[in-house]
Structures are given as C-alpha cells and as structure tokens.
Amino acid sequence: MKVSMTVNGNDVTNEIEPRVLLVHYIREVLGLTGTHWGCDTSNCGTCVVLMDGQPVKSCTVLAAMAAGHDIRTVEGLASGGSLDPVQQGFMEEHGLQCGFCTSGMMLTARALLDKNPHPDATEIRQAISGQICRCTGYATIVRSVQWAAAHPAGTGVDDAPAADEVLDGTDTPVPDFATEIVDTEVKA
Amino acid sequence: MQIPAPFDYVRASSVDNALELLQRHGTESRVIAGGHSLLPMMKLRLARPEWLIDINDLYELDFILRDGDTLRIGAMTRHTTLLESDEIAGIFPIVRDAESVIADPIVRNRGTIGGSLCQADPAEDLSTVCDVLGAEAVIRGPAGERILTMADFHRGPYETAVGQDELLCELRFPLRPRSSSAYEKVERRVGDWAVGAAGAAITLAADGTISDAAVGLTALGLDGTLAEAADVLRGRHPAEELFVEAGRLAAAACDPVDDQRGPVDYKRHLADELTRRVLRLACTRAAKTQEG
Ligand SMILES: Cc1cc2nc3c(=O)[nH]c(=O)nc-3n(C[C@H](O)[C@H](O)[C@H](O)COP(=O)(O)OP(=O)(O)OC[C@H]3O[C@@H](n4cnc5c(N)ncnc54)[C@H](O)[C@@H]3O)c2cc1C
Ligand code: FES
Ligand code: FES
Numbered sequence: 001m002k003v004s005m006t007v008n009g010n011d012v013t014n015e016i017e018p019r020v021l022l023v024h025y026i027r028e029v030l031g032l033t034g035t036h037w038g039c040d041t042s043n044c045g046t047c048v049v050l051m052d053g054q055p056v057k058s059c060t061v062l063a064a065m066a067a068g069h070d071i072r073t074v075e076g077l078a079s080g081g082s083l084d085p086v087q088q089g090f091m092e093e094h095g096l097q098c099g100f101c102t103s104g105m106m107l108t109a110r111a112l113l114d115k116n117p118h119p120d121a122t123e124i125r126q127a128i129s130g131q132i133c134r135c136t137g138y139a140t141i142v143r144s145v146q147w148a149a150a151h152p153a154g155t156g157v158d159d160a161p162a163a164d165e166v167l168d169g170t171d172t173p174v175p176d177f178a179t180e181i182v183d184t185e186v187k188a
Numbered sequence: 189m190q191i192p193a194p195f196d197y198v199r200a201s202s203v204d205n206a207l208e209l210l211q212r213h214g215t216e217s218r219v220i221a222g223g224h225s226l227l228p229m230m231k232l233r234l235a236r237p238e239w240l241i242d243i244n245d246l247y248e249l250d251f252i253l254r255d256g257d258t259l260r261i262g263a264m265t266r267h268t269t270l271l272e273s274d275e276i277a278g279i280f281p282i283v284r285d286a287e288s289v290i291a292d293p294i295v296r297n298r299g300t301i302g303g304s305l306c307q308a309d310p311a312e313d314l315s316t317v318c319d320v321l322g323a324e325a326v327i328r329g330p331a332g333e334r335i336l337t338m339a340d341f342h343r344g345p346y347e348t349a350v351g352q353d354e355l356l357c358e359l360r361f362p363l364r365p366r367s368s369s370a371y372e373k374v375e376r377r378v379g380d381w382a383v384g385a386a387g388a389a390i391t392l393a394a395d396g397t398i399s400d401a402a403v404g405l406t407a408l409g410l411d412g413t414l415a416e417a418a419d420v421l422r423g424r425h426p427a428e429e430l431f432v433e434a435g436r437l438a439a440a441a442c443d444p445v446d447d448q449r450g451p452v453d454y455k456r457h458l459a460d461e462l463t464r465r466v467l468r469l470a471c472t473r474a475a476k477t478q479e480g
Contacts, residue, residue: 001197018197018240021227024189040190040231042224042295043379054268054297060227061298064197065220065242108294129378130292 003067007032008076018064022056023047025063026073034074034103045131048104049073055108057130074103077110085148086110095144097135104131109145118149192230199242203328203355206243210353211330213239219355220244221264221303224295249302249357252276259361263302268293270301280321280361281473282369282387286313292379302356310345311381311407317371319413320389320402323361329354339412364400367391368473370466373406374458376449382407383449386438386462390426390470392478397425403434403467408459409443416441417463426471431464438463 004013007030014029026035026049035058036046042060049058050072077084086109089095096102105128112119112127119127124145125138133141200206200219210217217239220226229235243249249264252273259279261270270276271287290296290304290313304314305325318325318338325341327334327350341349350356373385385406393399401421402413417434424430444455 017194019192019194021191024191041228045292045294048294055294056297057294060224060295062197062220062223062227062240065223065244127293130294 001064003063005063005066005068006070008072016063018062020063021059022049022061022063022066022071023058025066026058026071029063032073032075036100036103038100043130043132044101045108045128046101046104048107048131050107050111053111053114055104055111072107072110074106077106082153084110085151085153086113086145088151089144089147090141093140093143093147095136095141101131101133101135105133105141109148112145113149113152117152119145121146190231192227193233193236195230195236195238195240197240197242199245201245203246203248203357206241206246206355207328207330207353209239209241210355213241215352217241217352221300221306222266222298223303224291224299225303225307225309243355251358254363257363259363261301261359261361263300263305263356263358265301267291267296267299267301267304271296279363280317280369282317282321282371282389282470285369285371286317286373286385286387289313289373289375295379301359305341305359306348306350306356308342308344308346308348309381310409313371313373313382313385313406315342316385316387316404316406318359318361319404320387321361321369322389322402323359325349325356326358326360327354328357333357335360342411344411364391366393366474366478367400368470368477370469370473372462372465372469374462381449384408384444384455384458384462386459386466388463388466388470390421390467390474392426392471392474396475396478398422398430398471401467403438403463405438405442405459405463407444407449408455409445410438410441410459414438414441421467426467426475428468431467431471434467435460435464 001018002015023037026032035049038044038046040059042057047058048055052070077087086106108128121142124142200209218237219241246264249262251262253260267287267290270283277284304312325336336349369389371387373382387404389402391400398421401418403417404413416437420433421430439456439460442459444452446452
C-alpha cells in the first residue's frame with residue numbers, strides 16, 4: 001500500500017506492506033537511524049518519535065496508521081542550523097552515556113517543554129517514566145531537561161553551536177575530559 | 189524482530205463506514221484503536237486478523253460530554269485525555285486515580301477507553317472503574333444500537349458482548365449528587381499491569397449515611413462488583429469498622445491466581461487492604477462534596 005506523511009517537515013511517500021511498523025519505516029525505508037529500536041514490546045521507549053507533537057512508541061504504531069500525520073524524529077530536532085535547547089542541554093549536563101535511549105528521551109523532553117515550559121524534576125521524571133535508560137541513572141537526564149527549560153531557543157543565552165559543527169564528526173570539538181582520559185591511558 | 193503476520197489495512201471514515209467494512213470483510217476483520225494491546229498480540233501471533241480496520245479517524249468517538257445527569261465518554265477517547273480532564277477528575281476522581289497508573293505517559297497517548305474495555309484483560313484498570321461507576325456501554329452494529337450494563341458487557345477474560353460486526357461507541361456514566369470514588373493499584377514497577385487493584389464508588393444520603401456503594405477489584409479474580417460489601421455499607425455512617433469488614437469480604441470473595449506477580453495469599457491481602465483504602469478515600473471525598 002502507499003503511505004504518505006510528513007517527516008521532519010518533508011513530505012514522504014512510499015509503497016510498503018501494511019504490517020510495517022513505524023519504527024522500521026523510519027529506520028529502514030527512510031534511512032533515519034537516529035530513531036532506535038529495542039524491546040519491541042512498548043516498554044523501553046527508545047523508539048519514541050513525535051506524532052502530531054505527541055510522543056508515541058513507534059514500535060507499536062503501524063506506518064499505515066501514521067499516514068497523513070506529522071512525524072518528528074531526532075533528526076528533526078535541530079533547526080535553522082542550531083541545536084534544539086534539549087540537545088544542547090544533554091551536552092551541557094552529560095544527559096547520555098551510550099546514547100541508546102537518548103533520541104527518545106530528547107523527543108519526550110521536547111514535547112514536555114512545548115506543553116509545560118517550566119517542569120519540575122518530578123514532572124520530568126513522570127514524562128520519561130515510559131522510557132528506560134540503563135546508563136545514567138536518570139539524574140543527568142533530568143538536569144539536561146532542566147537546562148533546556150532554563151535556556152529556551154532564541155533567548156540568546158549561551159548560544160548553542162551551529163548544528164553542522166556538532167553533527168558533522170570532523171568538526172566535533174573533543175571535550176576536555178575526553179582528552180584527559182586519553183592522556184592518562186597513554187601515560188599508563 | 190517482532191512483526192505482525194501479513195494483513196490488509198483499511199481506514200474507516202465514520203462509524204457507519206466502520207460497520208460496513210466489518211461486514212464486508214467478515215469474521216477475519218478487526219478494528220484497531222490505539223493498537224497498544226492488539227499490535228503486541230499480533231506480533232506474538234496471539235491475534236491474526238486478515239483485515240485491520242483503523243478507527244483512529246473517527247474523531248466523532250473522541251469526546252467527553254455532560255448530558256443531563258449522564259457523563260458520556262466516546263470510545264476513542266485516549267487515556268491521556270481522560271487523565272488530564274479536570275471535569276472528569278471533579279466528578280469521578282477514580283478516573284484520574286486509575287489513569288495516572290495505567291501504563292506510562294507515552295502508551296497513554298495512544299490507548300483508548302474503548303480499546304481497554306474491548307480488550308478485557310483481567311488486569312484492565314478501566315474495566316473496574318466502569319464497573320464501580322455503574323457505566324453503560326453503547327454498542328452499534330448492523331441491527332442498530334444497544335445499551336448494555338457492565339454486567340452484560342463483560343463475558344470473561346478477553347471476551348465481551350461486542351460482536352465481531354459491532355463497534356463500542358461510548359460509555360455512559362450516571363451522575364449522582366453526594367458521590368465520590370477512588371482507585372488504588374499495586375504494581376511491581378511504574379507502568380506495569382496491576383498485581384492487584386481496587387476501586388470504590390460511594391453515594392451518601394442527606395443525613396451522611398451511605399446510600400449506595402460499589403467495590404470492584406482488578407487482576408484479583410472478581411467479576412463485577414462485590415455485592416456483599418455494598419450490603420454491609422448501605423444505610424450506615426462511614427466508619428473504619430465497616431471498611432475493615434468490606435476488606436475482609438473482598439479478600440474472601442476474590443479468586444486470584446498465583447503467578448510471577450505474586451502468590452495467592454499476598455494478592456488476597458492486597459484485596460483486603462486496597463478495599464479498605466479506596467473506601468476510606470471515597471467516603472472522605474464524598475463527604476467533601478456534601479460540604480461544598
Ligand atoms: C507497555 C504497556 C503497559 C500497559 N499497562 C496497562 C495497565 O497498567 N493497565 C491497563 O489497564 N492497561 C494497560 N495497557 C493497555 C493499554 O491500556 C491499552 O491501550 C488498552 O488495553 C487497549 O487500548 P487500545 O486503544 O490500544 O486498543 P487496541 O489495541 O487498538 O484494541 C484492543 C482490542 O479492542 C478492540 N477494539 C478497540 N476499540 C474498539 C471499539 N471501539 N469497538 C470494538 N472493538 C474495539 C480491538 O479490535 C482489539 O481487539 C498497557 C499497554 C502497554 C503496551
Ligand atoms: S522498541 Fe518501542 S518501546 Fe522498546
Ligand atoms: S545513555 Fe545508555 S541507555 Fe541511556
């Protein structure tokens with residue numbers, strides 16, 4: 001069957017089998033592998049994308065059901081060359097380690113801040129309670145979202161670096177702590 | 189990778205159209221609402237429909253409406269909408285109590301009240317909520333509309349009175365003055381199905397005695413509401429010894445199964461303790477509506 005939807009502002013149309021899940025459509029048909037896929041059972045939340053602005057578990061939505069809707073994935077967070085404050089917050093506050101849960105966490109955070117620009121820590125924890133992070137213990141994720149809340153886009157506070165600077169591996173600045181670790185290892 | 193077996197997909201554009209599609213595609217067709225019970229079952233091949241009829245475009249079934257002395261909730265109303273509705277929380281606080289512990293916020297963005305009731309999992313929290321609130325189910329089919337009490341709606345685990353060619357369209361809840369309600373659930377971890385849960389609805393008479401009461405249990409092996417508990421409570425002033433007696437009756441009447449969520453004696457203990465708690469809370473809340 002033919003499905004059409006908007007993904008990160010672009011209109012896409014593809015011929016797919018009705019049984020294709022939205023997560024596989026996004027990753028395999030559209031090639032947007034920033035959306036991760038984990039438990040398959042609507043429990044882990046790594047597959048979260050925004051559908052009409054609301055977080056949904058894309059392993060439990062058919063691509064056919066998303067047709068006609070507006071989908072936003074992690075690739076659509078940065079805009080106009082700037083990182084979303086949520087992305088910037090995850091950098092500032094070390095909101096990730098392995099990064100497996102991160103795209104889902106950031107999209108839920110974006111949806112939360114759109115609805116409630118000043119959530120407290122409990123509200124942030126509730127919002128991400130359907131998503132599992134096996135690395136951070138959540139504390140740094142909560143701080144990252146709080147950072148984003150304190151630095152909404154366009155306020156000019158702590159200007160976020162241009163998206164291409166960060167996303168294009170060649171220009172990625174190596175954080176100080178990383179050089180320190182490398183140095184220690186070399187010396188040892 | 190868990191992927192459903194192949195099927196054909198069609199979107200219904202209205203209730204009439206959905207009914208027409210169910211008839212046209214016959215016994216192997218099934219409607220999909222939020223899909224958060226059906227798709228997991230299809231991935232596991234516990235369900236294998238040949239046709240999926242998507243009813244997510246039926247916005248006409250997504251409503252919360254006060255209509256005289258009835259509150260009407262459309263079958264496509266999502267868990268999130270129910271949780272966030274201040275109007276419902278004011279009339280039936282049990283709904284917010286239950287919704288805040290149904291799955292997680294993201295699942296709640298998709299799952300619907302109609303899907304929950306039609307799924308009829310013994311651990312479905314909204315089934316108990318509808319039972320104790322005395323809801324009626326409005327069902328439409330080729331022969332027209334029929335309205336069933338919850339006792340007639342439920343047929344057992346994963347089974348309801350909704351026929352293959354029918355659609356659950358709305359739930360109707362009677363509004364009663366001096367009434368309130370409460371729900372409490374014990375879960376192993378946030379977002380999980382209940383180990384056990386209890387719900388209660390209480391109506392007070394003008395003199396402060398209990399004029400009507402309903403107690404229901406989730407995942408503890410009790411069908412419908414517990415008539416014995418209601419008998420004990422009716423005509424009496426709310427008091428701790430009544431709640432204790434109702435809890436004892438609930439523990440005796442339920443029939444929980446031993447599974448990975450806990451042994452039978454623990455679940456009976458939950459039936460007892462949770463029944464007391466929800467009755468206490470529902471009575472306190474009902475008394476407040478009387479003051480106001
Ligand atoms: C991770 C996870 C945790 C969960 N935890 C809980 C929990 O703690 N408590 C709880 O109560 N639920 C829980 N659920 C279930 C959740 O509430 C589901 O959303 C709900 O059971 C089904 O609603 P749905 O709209 O997704 O239905 P669907 O999956 O779309 O449909 C379920 C069934 O109902 C039928 N159906 C749906 N709508 C209609 C209609 N209008 N008329 C006729 N038939 C219809 C379908 O054909 C299907 O057979 C959980 C789900 C998940 C994925
Ligand atoms: S892959 Fe979707 S919730 Fe885990
Ligand atoms: S950063 Fe590794 S799972 Fe969250």
